[in-house]
Structures are given as C-alpha cells and as structure tokens.
Amino acid sequence: MTKRMAWPALAALALTLGLAAAPAATAAPVTATTASQPALSQSLSVPQSLSPELQQIVDNLPAMREHAAAVKAELGIEDNPVQAALLEAIDPTQYECSSALPPVVSAILPDVSNWTFEQTLAVLHVLLFDIALVDAAYLPQPGPYTYGARGEYTNQVNRNIRDLKTFWDIPSGDIDLVPAHGRSMLDPEVNYRVFTSVYGLAPGPSRISADLVARELNSAALGYGDLPFFTFNAYAAPGGEDMPFGKSPKRIAMGDGVLDGFGRVGLGDVAPQAILAHEYGHHVQFADGLMRTDLPTPEATRWAELMADAYSSYFLTHARGAAMQWKRVELFGEMFYQLGDCGFTADGHHGTPNQRMRSALWAYSVADAARPQGTILPARSFYDLFVTQYPTLIAPDTTS
Numbered sequence: 001m002t003k004r005m006a007w008p009a010l011a012a013l014a015l016t017l018g019l020a021a022a023p024a025a026t027a028a029p030v031t032a033t034t035a036s037q038p039a040l041s042q043s044l045s046v047p048q049s050l051s052p053e054l055q056q057i058v059d060n061l062p063a064m065r066e067h068a069a070a071v072k073a074e075l076g077i078e079d080n081p082v083q084a085a086l087l088e089a090i091d092p093t094q095y096e097c098s099s100a101l102p103p104v105v106s107a108i109l110p111d112v113s114n115w116t117f118e119q120t121l122a123v124l125h126v127l128l129f130d131i132a133l134v135d136a137a138y139l140p141q142p143g144p145y146t147y148g149a150r151g152e153y154t155n156q157v158n159r160n161i162r163d164l165k166t167f168w169d170i171p172s173g174d175i176d177l178v179p180a181h182g183r184s185m186l187d188p189e190v191n192y193r194v195f196t197s198v199y200g201l202a203p204g205p206s207r208i209s210a211d212l213v214a215r216e217l218n219s220a221a222l223g224y225g226d227l228p229f230f231t232f233n234a235y236a237a238p239g240g241e242d243m244p245f246g247k248s249p250k251r252i253a254m255g256d257g258v259l260d261g262f263g264r265v266g267l268g269d270v271a272p273q274a275i276l277a278h279e280y281g282h283h284v285q286f287a288d289g290l291m292r293t294d295l296p297t298p299e300a301t302r303w304a305e306l307m308a309d310a311y312s313s314y315f316l317t318h319a320r321g322a323a324m325q326w327k328r329v330e331l332f333g334e335m336f337y338q339l340g341d342c343g344f345t346a347d348g349h350h351g352t353p354n355q356r357m358r359s360a361l362w363a364y365s366v367a368d369a370a371r372p373q374g375t376i377l378p379a380r381s382f383y384d385l386f387v388t389q390y391p392t393l394i395a396p397d398t399t400s
Helices: 008-014 052-075 081-090 103-108 117-129 131-138 154-167 182-186 188-198 203-217 256-264 271-288 297-317 326-339 353-368 379-393
Strands: 176-180 234-237 251-255
Touching (some): 052 117, 117 131, 131 188, 131 234, 131 251, 154 297, 182 188, 182 203, 188 203, 251 271, 256 326, 326 353
16 A cells, blocks of 8 residues: 655655766666556666666666565555655656645755765665565564664663553564664665565565665765665554565564654654554554455555554553643644645545544543543443544545
8 A cells, every 4th residue: 555645845856866867968768667657767867878787777677666566565565755755756647645845854855966876776776665664574683672773762662662562452462563774774685685585576686786775875875774764664564464484473663764753853752652652553453353344445544544543642642651741742743644645545545634633632532531540441442432433533624
C-alpha cells in the first residue's frame, strides 16, 4: 500500500535530483519499460559515458522500481512522506494532493546541490527499497539496540515499549522493537540481503547495487548514511508472513530519521512515544483480529490507521499510560497528521488530517473520563467504542 503525496517545495527540490551531475546537452534519457510505469530515472540526467557497472544499474532501474513497488505493496510497507515526495516529483503525473510543507519536513530536507550522479543513483535505491527499515523489520538484527542516530532516544524508547506492553492486554512477549539505522546501509551485505532475501532480486545485479549504495552513502554529502530522510518512518510487521527465508517476525522498526526529525522541531519529548504507541496500536489490531478485510483497500487502511491513532492517543494521555498533557499531544498531532494525505482512493489513505486529529481527540476524551480511578479499558472494549464512534470520526470535514 503506497501513499501518494507531495508538497511543492519538496517537489521542486526533488526535480533537481540528478540534474547537477551533468549538463543537459551531454545527457542521454533513460527510456521506461512500460507506458504505465515511468522509469524512476526519467528525469535523471545520465552521463553519456558510464562504466559498465553503472550502466547496468541504470538499465535495471525501471524494472527494479516496478518490482520494489509490488513487494512493498504485498508487505504493506508504505513510502514515508519524504520518500514519496521525492519519488513522485520525478513522476509528477501520479500526484494525489499537495499541502503546505510541514516544519518537520523542512528540517530534514537534504542539500542535493553537490551530489554526484553516483550519489543520486544510490539515494534512488534507498528511496525505492526503503533498505534500512525493511532490513530492521524483517531480517536478524545485532544488538545492543540504540535509538536515534546518536542513541539519544534509547532510554525513552525502551521505557515506552515496556509501558505499552503492560498497558494493553495482548500477548506481547514475541513483539520485538528494533532500530532502523541509516548507517547500516554502509555495510554492503545489509543492502545485498535486503535485495535478495526480501525483494527476491537476482544475486548479480543485487551485488552491484548493494556495493554502490554502501560506497556512495559513506560520504559527508550523504551524512555517512544518517541523513534523517533515509529512515523517516516506523513500521509494524505483523509476523508470520511467508518470506524467502521463512516466517517473518513480529516487530516494530523505529527509524532514526523520524525520531531525529521531530527532535529538530522541538518535539523530541513526545514524538518517540506517540509514534511507537501508534505502531503498537497496529499490533493490538493484529493480536485481536481488528483489521477489516471486508472493505476496499483505501477504506480498510483508513479504518486501521484512525484506530491506531486512537489507541495511541488513549495510551499517551491516560493517567496509567504515558500521562501526557493533551496540549502536548495535540501539538505533535497537528504536525504529524499533516504528513497524512487526502488521496481518498489511494491504497495507503490514512484519513485526512482533520479525521486523524478527531480520532486522537476522541480517544483523549475516553482516557480523561477514566480519571481519577485510572481504569484501563481492555483493548477489545476500546475497539467497541471506536466502532460506535467511527462514523462521526470520518464525517466530512474541511480537508479535501
């Protein structure tokens, strides 16, 4: 399920990807393989003289994009807002909507002015395959775990996951929380196993691309892999999925970039808890069978995401949960939900920003009503309340 969204400033910036590598007069366009699937490198200026290795990578890009999109759709991995904006700027016919640029996005925009062609090519691989997040969500991870590019969120995140596991009444012993570090992509073996073990790509081209990503990200221009937009995401993997290596684990993968990005705009105290609580809300849904398989994909996704927003807000503001003040949660929500979308027919539609905030506010009211006794509703009882409230939550609003 892929979200389609973009903001004008990001679109303008993303259109410069690859244009700094070579003058237009010396560039040869790459032709897409199908009319319905434009090549990712359609707007990428490709130097006429490339090494055979780089030429093979460029030639493989259209097919790689198509394959990556299919696998991510099957796994339910959505492009994060920054990735989607950068990718869709290269393919502008697929915009669903646009909105004002949220401050958190402005805070993590990369400086592409001095990127080489090879660096741009490596970044396109990162965006297409969401390498660090997919590796964290599905493949074995070495410990000990730290959260944030410099580990500054480790204690906070570890405390929060313990609180969530005791707050909600679901089996939680097999739900693992792991970090997604951008710098993991400096290891070509990490990239290679993502390409081959998760995406099922051929070994030969995978090795070439894996080495390219590791080599080019290991530079100051690309933050030695730790640019926030590389890992500006979090993902709940339900576990039990059939993968080439066997059954997938139950996990929550937390990207350094989403933690660091919100930290840059002064929300480092609430963002880690709110994002983790949302992803844990998905695991509540997985455990209790609360997903709607009877709805078309856009509506089913909106149902799941608004419910996860509500589970998150209930935990965050409950006296026996994170016990956060609503105003602080609201401040985060106003920015976080602007990363949502108005693509009502898109598979990854999460609900409008107003609907998402409405869900959070409703959940806060349920948590507030529990004071002073502090009774925690069973996850199923909270779900029953959500079902009753849902028509009101998705009622038409001014966001369209």
